[in-house]
Amino acid sequence: MHDIRLIRDDPESFDRGLARRGLTPLSGRLVALDERRREVIGRLQAIQERRNAASKEVGQAKAQKDEARAAALIEEVAKLKLDAPAAEAEQKAIEQELEATLAEIPNIPLDEVPDGPDETANVERHRIGTPREIDAPKAHYDLGEALGLIDFEAASRMSGARFAVLKGQVARLERALAGFMLDLHTTEHGYTEIAPPLLVRDEAMFGTGQLPKFQEDLFSTRPEVQGTLPDGGIFTSPLGEEGKAYGRRLWLIPTAEVSLTNLVRDQIVSEDALPLRLTAATPSFRAEAGAAGRDTRGLIRQHQFTKVELVSVTTPEKSLEEHERMLACAEEVLKRLELPFRTMTLCTGDMGFASRKTYDIEVWLPAQKTYREISSCSVCGDFQARRMNARYRPAEAKGPRFVHTLNGSGVAVGRALVAVLENYQQPDGSIAVPAALQPYMGGLTTIGRA
Incomplete structure (x- = not known):
């Protein structure tokens, strides 16, 4: 897996490495995703900071018997609470796309490795x-x-x-x-x-x-899946319910x-x-x-x-x-x-x-x-x-x-x-x-x- 920070700091070097693998440049897409991710994180931080500040201001307004201001602040806090989940979902979606893209990119060859197609x-x-x-x-x-x-x-x-x-x-x-x-x-x-x-x-x-x-x-195995015997009978994995604890599948190395x-x-x-x-x-x-x-x-x-x-x-x-x-x-x-x-x-x-x-x-x-x-x-x-x-x-x-x-x-x-x-x-x-x-x-x- 590649470090997005290193790609962000030196995108040209990353793309040169990919080109030696016969791949097209990807730094632009990756950096753009990372910038979107960082922007959403900044927005979430701003939402949280404003929620905290507005919550304190509610108490101050009530202490000053400024009911109108307190009501407005309470309404603002409620809206910020609604904004946060949407931003969190957006952050998660961007991070998943970024990680999925990075996961399929091969390692960058050392400079001393000879170039060639096959x-x-x-x-x-x-x-x-x-x-x-x-x-x-x-x-x-x-x-x-x-x-x-x-x-x-x-x-x-x-x-x-x-x-x-x-x-x-x-x-x-x-x-x-x-x-x-x-x-x-x-x-x-x-x-x-x-x-x-x-x-x-x-x-x-x-x-x-x-x-x-x-x-x-x-090759993989799915312990929880049933199978059919040659005579038409049904069998269940001998692992039974215990097999399900391993998740949907295990892989043969x-x-x-x-x-x-x-x-x-x-x-x-x-x-x-x-x-x-x-x-x-x-x-x-x-x-x-x-x-x-x-x-x-x-x-x-x-x-x-x-x-x-x-x-x-x-x-x-x-x-x-x-x-x-x-x-x-x-x-x-x-x-x-x-x-x-x-x-x-x-x-x-x-x-x-x-x-x-x-x-x-x-x-x-x-x-x-x-x-x-x-x-x-x-x-x-x-x-x-x-x-x-x-x-x-x-x-x-x-x-x-x-x-x-x-x-x-x-x-x-x-x-x-x-x-x-x-x-x-x-x-x-x-x-x-x-x-x-x-x-x-x-x-x-x-x-x-x-």
Whole structure:
């Protein structure tokens, strides 16, 4: 969320930032709304001040036995009481319009972010590792199905497209990847492991920027709604009346960023407690509404997938340094797994809604002969903090300030699974287990047919 005071003080800079995002200028509309809001607030204050003064004058007039003046003042106070609600309603309507407009405006990119309309303008930062030569590499879905360890048909029967059933050693491999990443981040990188809720309220999704703009990409549940059984019978949510206490709906998290970042919602933390570094391995749920026809086969773009998330909460002075640190932590996962990757700096047209600057890590996939995203690490400044009212109390300053938030995949477990299957495939169709994962696989070195 943007600060209307900063927009008012420097509208040209704000509009330049929007233009870099490919958006039209909005400062004029926002400042005009703010001026109307301030005018109404001034009018309300004047009404209240006059009411107070007139009420005192009534007493004075009565003490002086000036009944005519007292009656006129009483009539004036009554009229002012009627004027106030109308002005209050006008103020509320203007504030709602202003807040709704601000809520849908993305963050302003840092000056150092490259300009560009889409992913074609992203800038490569570096490459690590050299892709190994594989004769006629098979795609992960062909490998998994041939081994009898990935079943897309069974998943489709129960859930539809973009789901998968993992079996046996591939299911264990996914679990091993998550465990390996969590252990790395908690024991070597200083993150605290969290087991957060997977269902959150509207306010949490708003805080990190998923709502209101990206509702179509989310899954939600409505506990109070009845449903129809195949035999025509009616069922009510098992939560019953208790479910209604949660409001109209809860949202399934699209990433643990939502839960982890909202831990500081409506909080004032001490500067000594920063930076907070949090990590979690959770299922994530995405409707993929804007991805029709893309990656329809395999595990690349699923409605449900596992991801290890990294979140940092820090001071404004340390956030860019923390961004570089987070990137290094995510890259270390791929280095330990010995997977070739490259790191890209995203351009203004390819950045996420809440981001000021984003690095994407892309892992090499032999079957596609290209690099695919496996992690995004973003610094958001105080954009999310303003939406969540998340602040800290500086040691050497008066009054609280907004924290800065960062988030990154450390990394996407499902895509790491894809990368391991494809990069470690053997000529006979088996999969070699990376050395870093063997302790998590009970010493297993090769995955063969079930």
